[in-house]
Amino acid sequence: MSAASLEEPSAPFVTKPLTVGIGAVIEGADLGSSDPLLGKALWRALLRWKALFFYDNDIGTEQQIAFARQFGTLEVHPMVPHKDGRPEVALIDHDRDNRGDQNMWHSDGTWRPEPARSSVLRAVEVPAVGGDTLFADMAAVYDGLPGVLKARIENRVALHGLGYLSLAMRKSGKSEDEIRAMHRKYPPSEHPVVRTHPETGRKTLFVNPVFTRSIVGMEPKDSSALLNELCARTSAPEYQCRFRWRKNAIAFWDNRATQHYAVSDYWPQTRRMERVSIAGDRPY
Numbered sequence: 001m002s003a004a005s006l007e008e009p010s011a012p013f014v015t016k017p018l019t020v021g022i023g024a025v026i027e028g029a030d031l032g033s034s035d036p037l038l039g040k041a042l043w044r045a046l047l048r049w050k051a052l053f054f055y056d057n058d059i060g061t062e063q064q065i066a067f068a069r070q071f072g073t074l075e076v077h078p079m080v081p082h083k084d085g086r087p088e089v090a091l092i093d094h095d096r097d098n099r100g101d102q103n104m105w106h107s108d109g110t111w112r113p114e115p116a117r118s119s120v121l122r123a124v125e126v127p128a129v130g131g132d133t134l135f136a137d138m139a140a141v142y143d144g145l146p147g148v149l150k151a152r153i154e155n156r157v158a159l160h161g162l163g164y165l166s167l168a169m170r171k172s173g174k175s176e177d178e179i180r181a182m183h184r185k186y187p188p189s190e191h192p193v194v195r196t197h198p199e200t201g202r203k204t205l206f207v208n209p210v211f212t213r214s215i216v217g218m219e220p221k222d223s224s225a226l227l228n229e230l231c232a233r234t235s236a237p238e239y240q241c242r243f244r245w246r247k248n249a250i251a252f253w254d255n256r257a258t259q260h261y262a263v264s265d266y267w268p269q270t271r272r273m274e275r276v277s278i279a280g281d282r283p284y
Contacts, residue, residue, distance in 0.1 A: 011041040017049065022137035022258070023241030024049040031250060032063045039070040042252070046118065047200055051135040051241065051253040051260075058248045059122070061089055061274060068120045068276040075109070075116055075277040079165050079182065081172070083274065092121075092273040100264030100271065101168070105136065105234045106210035107255045108277060110160045113189045116255045117280035121273055123249045130266030133243050133251065136234045136259045138204040142194060145205070145233065152226070153193045156215055161188040163211040190216060193230070195283040197256050204257055205230060206283060234259055245271075255280065 013029040024045065029038060031054060046052055059067070065088060068074060074088040083089040094100040109115045121133075142150075162183060169179050193215065195206040209231045215223040233239075243251055253260065255277075 011045060012038055013041070015045060015049070018053075018241040018243075021140050022050045022239070023053065023135055023243070024051075025053045025055065027055075029054060029057075031057045031067045032059045034066065036070070039067075043071060046252060046254055050137055050139075050257045051243070051251065053243050054250040054252070055246060056248055057250050059250075061086060064120060064122050064250075064274065064276055065089065068278055072117060072278040075279045077109075077277070078186070079162075079169055088276055090275040090277070092275055093271075094264070094267075095270040096268035098171075099267050100131070100262060101164075101171075102262035103264040104164070104208075104210050105231065105259045105261050106208045107138075107206070107259045109255070109280075110191060110206070110208060110211045111162050111165070111186060111189060114282050115191075115280050116277040118252065118254050118256075119275055119277045121251045121275045123245045123247055123273055125270055125272040126245045126247055126249075127266035127269030127271050130263065130269065131245055131271045132263045133245070134240050134261040134263065135243070135253060136239045136261075137257065138206070138234070138239075138259055139197070139200075139202040139257055140239045141233050141236075142203050142205040144236075144239070149229070150194075153230070156193040157190050157217075158193050158207050158215050158227075159188045159190055159213045160211045161213045162186060163213070188213060191283045195256070198281065198284075200257070202257070205233070207231060208234075208259055256283075 014027040016025045018024060076087045077090045080090040083091055108119055166179055191206055193207055194203050196203055207227060207230050212227060215226060
């Protein structure tokens with residue numbers, strides 16, 4: 001299926017692309033609406049643009065949950081603080097006493113056997129300046145690999161683990177025994193280095209520096225060198241778009257097709273976000 005075939009010419013909103021390949025600001029879509037036709041049109045747009053952005057959508061937590069639930073079962077993150085009474089809502093709060101620490105390229109939850117399909121992030125409080133989020137088109141990253149590198153990673157499998165979440169758990173006051181118990185409960189998962197998007201059919205590079213630990217069957221030194229080479233490809237600006245947040249802004253992205261990087265350049269200002277993620281399936 002080609003990217004062009006995913007366009008929705010009669011969509012009930014205006015689409016303003018940020019780049020040719022990834023990212024679009026959507027105007028005229030009320031995310032508080034329960035209109036199923038709007039949801040279907042937005043999903044088609046998501047498949048085309050991989051990350052959608054909305055300004056001035058003044059919705060609350062319950063409406064955010066209802067919007068996300070249109071697209072599948074919601075995840076509960078076992079290690080990230082969540083909103084009282086709403087375990088589906090992950091709180092991502094940073095201020096003077098808690099610096100931002102999502103400033104690494106990653107796709108959410110690749111330590112799970114079935115990583116998140118997509119995520120909806122809503123800005124509750126934003127800094128006066130800074131705090132943007134970058135998104136990378138991982139299909140374009142794969143397409144841009146030299147042929148010899150594509151051949152090296154064909155049919156390779158990588159091991160994904162909790163990674164930096166161990167540091168986050170220590171930061172939140174978890175004991176070493178609690179952290180070890182979490183690692184036992186959520187052992188590493190194996191995923192293809194190159195996954196196939198189940199809806200578009202495109203191949204995407206599916207390794208990241210946060211959760212990917214090694215490439216199965218390779219010597220540690222060779223595995224580390226190859227992962228470093230692959231992960232470095234994400235940093236090319238040609239594969240990226242950048243979203244500048246405002247209060248009541250929302251980002252909706254496809255974890256199967258993208259990675260993201262939260263720029264932590266706003267300290268000591270405050271940045272408070274609420275994230276809801278839609279459960280995915282096993283990569284292949």
